[in-house]
Amino acid sequence: MNSPxxxxxxNIASRLSTANLINADDIESITAxxxxxxxxxxxxxxxxxxxxxxxxxx
Amino acid sequence: xxxxxxxxxxxxxxxxxxxxxILPFDKxxxxxxxxxxxxSGKSTICDGIEFIGSGRVGSLDNRGLxxxxxxxxxxxxKPSDVSVSIETEDAVCSATIGTAxxxxxxxxxxPRVQIIRRAQIQDSIEAPPASRYSVIKPFIDISGVEAGExxxxxxxxxxxxxxxxxxxxxxxxxxxxxxxxxxAGNPPPDPYSWAEIESKQDTSSIKAEADSLNNLKKTFxxxxxxxxxxxxxxxALDEARNSLSATEHDLDENVKIVSAEASDILSVLxxxxxxxxxxxxxxxxxxxxxxxxxSGLSERIDDRLKSFETLQEIQTEKKSAEDQVMRLKQRIExxxxxxxxxxxxxxxxxxxxxxPGGTTLPQRAIPKELSEWEAWFQECGELPxxxxxxxxxxxxxxxxxxxxxxxxxxxxxxxxxxxxxAVLLPKLKDTLAIVEEERRQFTDNKLKEISDEVGRLYExxxxxxxxxxxxxxxxxxxxxxxxxxxxxxxLDGVPPQAYFSDSHLDTLGLCIFLALxxxxxxxxxxxxxxxxxxxxDEPHVDRLIEMIYQEAMKFRHCIIxxxxxxxxxxxRWGWLKTGQCQFVELTKWTAQDGMILxxxxxxxxxxxxxxxxxxxxxxxxxxxxGVILEAILDFLTQHYECRxxxxxxxxxxxxxxxxxxxxxxxxxLLVDVLIGTDATGIASYKTVPLxxxxxxxxxxxxxxxxxxxxxxxxxxxLLESDAIGFGQTVVDLFETLVDEVKGxxxxxxxxxxxxxxxxxxxxHPYVRPE
Numbered sequence: 001m002n003s004p005x006x007x008x009x010x011n012i013a014s015r016l017s018t019a020n021l022i023n024a025d026d027i028e029s030i031t032a033x034x035x036x037x038x039x040x041x042x043x044x045x046x047x048x049x050x051x052x053x054x055x056x057x058x
Numbered sequence: 059x060x061x062x063x064x065x066x067x068x069x070x071x072x073x074x075x076x077x078x079x080i081l082p083f084d085k086x087x088x089x090x091x092x093x094x095x096x097x098s099g100k101s102t103i104c105d106g107i108e109f110i111g112s113g114r115v116g117s118l119d120n121r122g123l124x125x126x127x128x129x130x131x132x133x134x135x136k137p138s139d140v141s142v143s144i145e146t147e148d149a150v151c152s153a154t155i156g157t158a159x160x161x162x163x164x165x166x167x168x169p170r171v172q173i174i175r176r177a178q179i180q181d182s183i184e185a186p187p188a189s190r191y192s193v194i195k196p197f198i199d200i201s202g203v204e205a206g207e208x209x210x211x212x213x214x215x216x217x218x219x220x221x222x223x224x225x226x227x228x229x230x231x232x233x234x235x236x237x238x239x240x241x242a243g244n245p246p247p248d249p250y251s252w253a254e255i256e257s258k259q260d261t262s263s264i265k266a267e268a269d270s271l272n273n274l275k276k277t278f279x280x281x282x283x284x285x286x287x288x289x290x291x292x293x294a295l296d297e298a299r300n301s302l303s304a305t306e307h308d309l310d311e312n313v314k315i316v317s318a319e320a321s322d323i324l325s326v327l328x329x330x331x332x333x334x335x336x337x338x339x340x341x342x343x344x345x346x347x348x349x350x351x352x353s354g355l356s357e358r359i360d361d362r363l364k365s366f367e368t369l370q371e372i373q374t375e376k377k378s379a380e381d382q383v384m385r386l387k388q389r390i391e392x393x394x395x396x397x398x399x400x401x402x403x404x405x406x407x408x409x410x411x412x413x414p415g416g417t418t419l420p421q422r423a424i425p426k427e428l429s430e431w432e433a434w435f436q437e438c439g440e441l442p443x444x445x446x447x448x449x450x451x452x453x454x455x456x457x458x459x460x461x462x463x464x465x466x467x468x469x470x471x472x473x474x475x476x477x478x479x480a481v482l483l484p485k486l487k488d489t490l491a492i493v494e495e496e497r498r499q500f501t502d503n504k505l506k507e508i509s510d511e512v513g514r515l516y517e518x519x520x521x522x523x524x525x526x527x528x529x530x531x532x533x534x535x536x537x538x539x540x541x542x543x544x545x546x547x548x549l550d551g552v553p554p555q556a557y558f559s560d561s562h563l564d565t566l567g568l569c570i571f572l573a574l575x576x577x578x579x580x581x582x583x584x585x586x587x588x589x590x591x592x593x594x595d596e597p598h599v600d601r602l603i604e605m606i607y608q609e610a611m612k613f614r615h616c617i618i619x620x621x622x623x624x625x626x627x628x629x630r631w632g633w634l635k636t637g638q639c640q641f642v643e644l645t646k647w648t649a650q651d652g653m654i655l656x657x658x659x660x661x662x663x664x665x666x667x668x669x670x671x672x673x674x675x676x677x678x679x680x681x682x683x684g685v686i687l688e689a690i691l692d693f694l695t696q697h698y699e700c701r702x703x704x705x706x707x708x709x710x711x712x713x714x715x716x717x718x719x720x721x722x723x724x725x726x727l728l729v730d731v732l733i734g735t736d737a738t739g740i741a742s743y744k745t746v747p748l749x750x751x752x753x754x755x756x757x758x759x760x761x762x763x764x765x766x767x768x769x770x771x772x773x774x775x776l777l778e779s780d781a782i783g784f785g786q787t788v789v790d791l792f793e794t795l796v797d798e799v800k801g802x803x804x805x806x807x808x809x810x811x812x813x814x815x816x817x818x819x820x821x822h823p824y825v826r827p828e
Contacts, residue, residue: 005202015492038205
């Protein structure tokens with residue numbers, strides 16, 4: 001059973017990916033950092049900018 | 059972490075365990091009930107489990123002791139004497155006190171434990187919402203995500219600030235461009251198009267013009283010192299020539315003094331002087347060999363040479379003056395040469411292609427003769443200033459265009475930044491909205507899950523009062539504040555502390571802790587309920603115990619300590635399901651012996667033991683069998699609402715109870731005893747009528763009083779075999795009616811019979827036949 005933080009971080013990362021706000025490649029790292037409380041402003045910005053400017057192949 | 063079954067726990071010198079205490083766990087039973095009066099050592103067992111599992115002894119907390127470690131060891135023992143070991147089917151884990159705290163070895167075998175104490179339950183209910191939150195926090199702890207959410211929120215704030223700054227910069231750039239445009243006289247079509255065109259202008263030609271003007275002026279300036287330098291050199295030459303003339307005159311005068319052959323004579327005299335130095339005072343003249351004037355010859359030669367020295371000096375001066383004249387002439391030639399070269403350079407500058415058209419130039423070429431330059435300069439007048447001004451105009455124009463170009467570039471850069479932020483910021487806000495929503499939803503769901511579970515457990519104890527009626531929620535207006543709500547007399551959401559009895563509050567608290575404990579890895583958790591049945595109302599105890607039994611099955615092992623005597627009695631009489639339950643009892647604790655464990659033996663087991671003794675004691679058999687038979691008849695007569703003589707003391711005799719079961723009821727009483735289940739799960743039963751046993755017991759019931767209750771001479775005439783037969787029939791009746799594992803047939807859900815748990819016994823009829 002995952003800790004509440006991990007469970008919630010997984011939900012959030014998955015939803016952000018579905019909403020095309022972050023790339024699927026970043027789900028794992030964002031989940032890990034978020035659950036450990038290590039997701040900083042720079043990480044958020046980089047992930048969202050990647051989501052905006054790096055359109056994945058369909 | 060392991061979830062293997064527990065085999066035993068050994069506690070040494072921890073609090074009440076002044077002597078090593080061993081609690082063996084029954085195989086296949088994951089529920090252990092430890093009964094003991096106050097101060098028998100129940101809490102020490104809980105402490106031991108907490109010590110090895112969590113490295114602490116929570117029962118001493120909140121007693122005003124401060125740091126409790128010094129009080130963990132038994133009186134007279136040292137912390138290093140304390141040891142707790144748990145043996146499981148897979149391994150042994152031991153815990154001792156080290157310098158840095160409790161050390162469990164091997165650490166991977168350290169059991170996961172949850173301790174729920176009565177005081178903790180009361181505190182959590184009565185505590186303020188913030189303290190209550192701390193109890194539930196570990197189960198909804200999402201601090202990692204909250205930190206990430208805070209970082210994202212700050213990022214949104216920062217980017218919003220960046221956007222505001224970018225907007226201000228773009229506006230500033232626009233104002234600057236408009237200002238340039240206005241200064242340029244509002245040229246068409248609009249400020250930005252104009253600025254774009256202007257900024258694309260090639261500034262190199264302007265720069266080339268400015269440079270050529272600068273070169274022109276610079277070379278002109280280089281010429282200006284030459285007239286003066288020429289004049290100065292000329293003056294110096296004149297002076298040198300004058301000096302030379304004067305020296306020549308002096309020389310002429312001096313030459314007259316010396317002979318015409320002065321120079322030849324001078325050499326003869328010098329030679330003579332050298333000779334006389336080597337041969338002083340000669341007798342004759344070395345030249346003419348005359349002795350006439352030989353005396354004083356050396357002195358005369360010196361005088362003659364002295365007159366020649368003046369001549370020499372004048373000759374030297376003349377030579378120097380001639381050299382000076384020569385040098386000055388050369389210097390003048392050099393100045394002329396330099397001036398002419400610069401003049402040539404200047405002429406070249408006047409013909410530069412990059413010179414702006416219409417540049418004013420000297421009227422005539424610079425004269426060849428330096429002496430005429432002064433006049434030429436005067437003719438040129440203010441030309442250098444004109445060239446400087448023309449150069450400055452071009453410099454300013456160049457600077458203007460560069461500034462405009464920079465303004466346009468900055469405008470484009472800032473506009474691009476603004477466009478990027480206009481895309482990024484909404485995405486960040488969307489992200490934050492999702493994070494906030496998910497976080498709220500997650501917490502709400504977790505709390506709902508806990509609320510539902512608490513309600514379900516509470517419903518098991520207080521039917522009709524739990525489901526959908528208990529709520530646990532975070533106060534949105536306060537951080538880390540947990541509110542509880544309950545339904546009371548139709549009012550929803552009221553604080554239970556305000557309306558519930560102590561008993562109900564205790565039950566609610568226990569339900570909350572049980573629900574929380576089951577949230578995380580229950581199958582790996584040893585759950586300890588330390589004396590949690592404090593003030594539970596009697597009518598609810600059975601249901602509470604039933605609920606605890608049911609919930610205990612979720613955990614790796616559940617240990618319940620209690621001083622609640624009815625629980626012990628109910629177990630003694632087999633009124634509770636004892637199948638998965640191990641019941642142990644602690645006797646009085648002493649400092650010398652520490653905690654002492656005894657195994658409680660159910661009365662039916664004691665009766666079997668008494669009957670099995672050789673020879674059996676009829677008095678003891680009848681006495682024990684009579685009590686058990688009374689318990690059976692009490693159950694049946696209450697169950698079927700049989701008539702018994704009404705007495706204030708409600709002390710019915712065995713005869714009263716036997717007679718209360720009418721003939722019709724006796725005939726109808728049948729028990730289906732489960733004898734097996736086939737491969738498809740279909741159960742098969744053997745039906746046993748109770749009537750023969752009840753008839754037999756009625757027949758020999760007097761032995762109970764004769765043998766078992768009083769000293770009676772009549773017993774001398776009775777057969778001891780009747781006494782033993784009485785006991786055996788009671789055992790048979792008990793074994794038919796009661797499953798010692800699943801308990802008594804109290805469940806009437808079928809609507810046609812009464813059953814034990816798992817329907818190992820089915821008691822017919824459902825109601826008493828009229």
